[in-house]
Amino acid sequence: MNMKHILVIVLVFFCTAQLAMAQKTNHQVFTLEGCITTAIAANQQLVLAQNQAAIDNTNYQQAKSNLLPYVGANISHGLNEGRSINPYTNAYSDQKIDFAQYNVSASFLLWNGNALQQNIQQNRLNAKASNMDAQQARDNLVIQVILSYLQVLSLQEQIKAAQQQAQVSEAQVQRLTLLNNDGAIAPATLFDMKGQYGNDQLNVINLQNQLTNAKLSLFALMNTNFVENAFFEPIVNEMQKQDSSVTANSAYQLALNNMPMVKAYQYRWESNLKKVKVAKAQLLPSLSFNVGLGTNYSSLANTLQYVNTTEVATGGYVSYNGSKLPVYMQQNNYVNQNISYGQQWKNNFNASLSLVLQIPILNGLQARTKVRQAQIQVKQSAFLLNSTKIQLQQSVYSTYINMLQAEKIEKVSMAQLSDFTQSFHAATVKFEAGVGTSVDYIIAKTNMDKASINAIVARYNVLLLQKVLDYYQGVLKF
Numbered sequence: 001m002n003m004k005h006i007l008v009i010v011l012v013f014f015c016t017a018q019l020a021m022a023q024k025t026n027h028q029v030f031t032l033e034g035c036i037t038t039a040i041a042a043n044q045q046l047v048l049a050q051n052q053a054a055i056d057n058t059n060y061q062q063a064k065s066n067l068l069p070y071v072g073a074n075i076s077h078g079l080n081e082g083r084s085i086n087p088y089t090n091a092y093s094d095q096k097i098d099f100a101q102y103n104v105s106a107s108f109l110l111w112n113g114n115a116l117q118q119n120i121q122q123n124r125l126n127a128k129a130s131n132m133d134a135q136q137a138r139d140n141l142v143i144q145v146i147l148s149y150l151q152v153l154s155l156q157e158q159i160k161a162a163q164q165q166a167q168v169s170e171a172q173v174q175r176l177t178l179l180n181n182d183g184a185i186a187p188a189t190l191f192d193m194k195g196q197y198g199n200d201q202l203n204v205i206n207l208q209n210q211l212t213n214a215k216l217s218l219f220a221l222m223n224t225n226f227v228e229n230a231f232f233e234p235i236v237n238e239m240q241k242q243d244s245s246v247t248a249n250s251a252y253q254l255a256l257n258n259m260p261m262v263k264a265y266q267y268r269w270e271s272n273l274k275k276v277k278v279a280k281a282q283l284l285p286s287l288s289f290n291v292g293l294g295t296n297y298s299s300l301a302n303t304l305q306y307v308n309t310t311e312v313a314t315g316g317y318v319s320y321n322g323s324k325l326p327v328y329m330q331q332n333n334y335v336n337q338n339i340s341y342g343q344q345w346k347n348n349f350n351a352s353l354s355l356v357l358q359i360p361i362l363n364g365l366q367a368r369t370k371v372r373q374a375q376i377q378v379k380q381s382a383f384l385l386n387s388t389k390i391q392l393q394q395s396v397y398s399t400y401i402n403m404l405q406a407e408k409i410e411k412v413s414m415a416q417l418s419d420f421t422q423s424f425h426a427a428t429v430k431f432e433a434g435v436g437t438s439v440d441y442i443i444a445k446t447n448m449d450k451a452s453i454n455a456i457v458a459r460y461n462v463l464l465l466q467k468v469l470d471y472y473q474g475v476l477k478f
Helices: 003-010 017-026 032-042 044-065 115-181 187-222 248-258 260-281 341-347 366-433 438-473
Strands: 028-030 070-080 097-111 230-232 286-298 302-320 323-338 350-358
Touching: 032 044, 032 115, 032 187, 044 115, 115 187, 115 230, 115 260, 115 438, 187 230, 187 438, 248 260, 248 366, 248 438, 260 366, 286 341, 366 438
Parallel strands: 028 230
Antiparallel strands: 070 097, 097 286, 286 350, 302 323
16 A cells, blocks of 8 residues: 555545545536525425414404404395385385495494404514514425535535445455465455455444435435435535624523524413413403494385376265255376386485494303413413423533534544554555555555544534534524
């Protein structure tokens, strides 16, 4: 094994630009920003949360609109056959009747214990809570995509390291095969190296399987079709030293102020307080003012039209000088004339005004039951709010402690990799010089290979925990 192989192993963490470009040429490339954008646009849970927020915002607008008066109009046209009420005379008629009715009414709620105003505030808080839920769903999705993306990157880098480790073993197998053919080494030495090469190949296969599963999880978050040959662009300059001023408690205080889920539970608790007031208002009287306008039409509506005046015999008589003289009287003559549609509209016009005081007395205790239910919901929402704060504190503290430990592990892992690399270099020199055994060489290589993978895992674990802590503090970019 020459020095070139050792340098490749030492630099396993720093992917060369040439290798990245070669992979991009044969693979569909995805970036972190692109994955987040795709997930936000298509993720099922986020879309559902956004739709619910839209519904609750619509309910809030409707609650405000409930302050407006009710105004309605009614227009009806019909035909009656047989015995029916003549709408013009309100008397029974056996004639065919064409009729029409027109009504406009308005109702103004003057007071109902401020139930409408409290309901507006309740729906406003519900809308704000749903907006926070949608924001929380978006933030959760973003951090899940980032963590999944970093997992994919970690496995991509581990596979590169494992492939390079397998290449080193393959080169040794080829070298030892030639020596074995010449009878320069014991056959066991060659078989030991072949066994090591097999282990390296199995490691590559296992890591590739893990990478496939990690990609499947990432594509599931994006709610898009799986791309088997996907290559995920490495994140440049993402490793940053955590601010030393950040403590577990300061991170928790920031999380309390920034996490949408805490605000959502706070708004729902406040909303349930308003709900109690709305329910109590149903126990109070309500006062409303009503206005009505109407008119109607009937095809049987008619009036008598004057024609002339004539003298007609009454059938009676008077005696005058022994003679009977007939008696006449004047009679006005009329003819029936239908009243026009427009005239009936004017003649039948009517208006009404009323004040209505409605006093609830007993409705099966439904109003009081709603008050008790609302009071229980206040207690429940307060409990959920407090529990959320406690769980959030535990999560933040756990993440902070794990991040500190991960940074220590990363430091030790890098030092261990450097030491095992030097040890492997010395073992390689001895082995190729014929003064070292294959067992010593394999042990040294196994130690270095394991340290290489551990260093990669440790580095990405620190990055993962940093992102989670940034997420809690509300400083996560994207």
